[in-house]
Amino acid sequence: MNIPILYEDNHLLIVEKPVNIPVQEDNSKDADLLTILKQDLKVRYQKPGNVFLALVHRLDRPVGGAIVFGKTSKAASRLSDMIRRHTIDREYLTVVHGRPKQKKAKLEHYLLKDNRKNKVSVESAKHPNAKKAILEYEVIDSKEGLSLLRVKLHTGRSHQIRVQLSTIGHPIYGDQKYGQKLNQPGQQIALWAHTLSFEHPVRKEPLSVKSAPPETFPWDLWRFM
Template identity: 70%
Template sequence: MKIPILFEDNHLLLVEKPINVPVQADRSGDLDLLTILKNDIKERYQKTGNVYLGLVHRLDRPVGGAMVFAKTSKAASRLSDMFRRQAVKRKYFAVVHGIPRKKKGKLAHYLLKDNRKNKVSVVSPNHPKAKKAVLDYEVIESRKGFSLLSVKLHTGRPHQIRVQLSKMGNPIFGDQKYGEHLSKPRQQLALWAYSIYFEHPVRKEPLGIESAPPNDYPWEFMRDYIK
């Protein structure tokens, strides 16, 4: 599998994650992105022995788009700290069912993950294991009963965007977990990580990349509004 490289230097590797590929090895046993990239680096640079590649954030398996990996431990440590401090700006496109009541807004919920079911639910702020999740959204266009949203993450909780938009009443197209009453079997989740901006962890220069979603349904009829 050939992974599109969006940016690379001695410290960083930024790529476009394909949909339905796990970021790292899981119980499915399917080939994962981290292994693919390590093998690619080993082949391209004719490296012997193990290849270091630091995983500093994740995307859900059905989600595609921009991801950053660290090629050195120094970059990995600094990037991890930047993610903790919310100094990495990430934006997503999502095609959701219906039209949100507000053109733009901020969503804040407390989430709890059931690891056995691999599903997240919204719970009371008083729950001892709840974690706060915050995002901003803006409706870019609404057509044919769907809306294209730009979503900016402030926290990085598992399934966060999917859960919060569903709780708002606008589940993402193709979401089999949080929009099963609207999604049909085998529909592809319409959530895409389209941009990531941060300060280079070593050079201290601004760095940003963008990645366009595929030209498939339902993205195709929103193509004119995706910039």
């Protein structure tokens, strides 16, 4: 599998995750991104034994785009700390049904994950196990009953963007889990990890990478991307 490399040095590996593959091994036993990349590093650099590569954040299986891995334990530890402190800017592009009333807004919900069903629900802030989820969105453009949004995550909850946008009445195009009433089986979810920006964990220099969505519907409605 050809995985596009967006940035690589001795400490980091940032790639463009293909859609519909898990980031790490799961119960499906399908080929996963972490294993594929470890094997690629082993071959490219002719490394004996096991290759170190650390997963520090995740993307849902159907979602594609930019994702960063740590190639050393020092880099991985610092990246994980940056994720916890929300100092890595993660920006997504998504296409939703309809047009949100507000061009820009911050959404705050309390989310609860059912691990057995692998589904997330919005709960009261008083629920003992619900976790606060915050994102900001901006409507870039609307056409043909769909809207292109830029989304910035402030927290990294499971299925967060999908659940929060569905909750305000604008499910993501192709999302079978949180938009069954508007989406058709077989449609690909239109959610893409577009930008990662952060301070290099070792060199302390600013680093930013971008990954463009595929030129397929509904992304191709916006040719400027």
